[in-house]
Ligand SMILES: Nc1nc2c(ncn2[C@@H]2O[C@H](COP(=O)(O)OP(=O)(O)OP(=O)(O)O)[C@@H](O)[C@H]2O)c(=O)[nH]1
């Protein structure tokens with residue numbers, strides 16, 4: 001058993017129970033009137049269980065485990081990685097939402113900087129959980145502030161929710177944009193600079 005990760009406001013969690021997930025998918029197939037033993041569906045519960053294990057892998061990862069590599073570059077101005085593709089699972093319908101995240105921070109006075117790929121890894125840790133877009137956005141910003149001791153952070157996420165496209169209101173193409181801005185990036189001029197870099201195509 002892996003060490004349970006304590007999730008902010010989401011309790012703590014143990015191992016992924018593949019057998020249980022498989023049984024649940026089989027039950028769902030029965031509930032919709034399908035025959036889980038017919039040729040095409042026989043392997044489906046196992047496949048779906050493995051797919052969820054992968055899509056929800058962030059439940060067993062902690063942000064401090066990915067923001068590990070730090071360099072002392074003495075760079076004390078904004079670092080921004082934009083257009084990081086994200087795929088997450090809306091916790092209301094367990095349907096995907098996908099889009100891009102833009103992540104920026106102003107390093108600590110000490111010039112403590114992380115690897116650029118680690119910013120994308122951080123987004124993934126939180127995206128690969130049952131989520132709402134607002135919480136995903138704030139968790140990334142708050143991690144940059146607490147783990148990197150950043151002086152400022154900005155996270156903007158633009159995403160399309162399948163629960164709004166393929167069912168219910170059925171509005172494909174509608175984008176939801178959320179932002180979280182912390183510390184020195186809240187100052188109007190710095191915030192405006194970050195937003196213009198994010199919006200530039
Ligand atoms: N704020 C927020 N809402 C979300 C997110 N993902 C899905 N939702 C919304 O969650 C709401 C759930 O509303 P309910 O009325 O309980 O569920 P529902 O009957 O399936 O709602 P409809 O989608 O309107 O048919 C819906 O309005 C969804 O659009 C998210 O990331 N953030």
Ligand SMILES: [Zn+2]
Nearest residue numbers: 090092093163
């Ligand atoms: Zn939803």
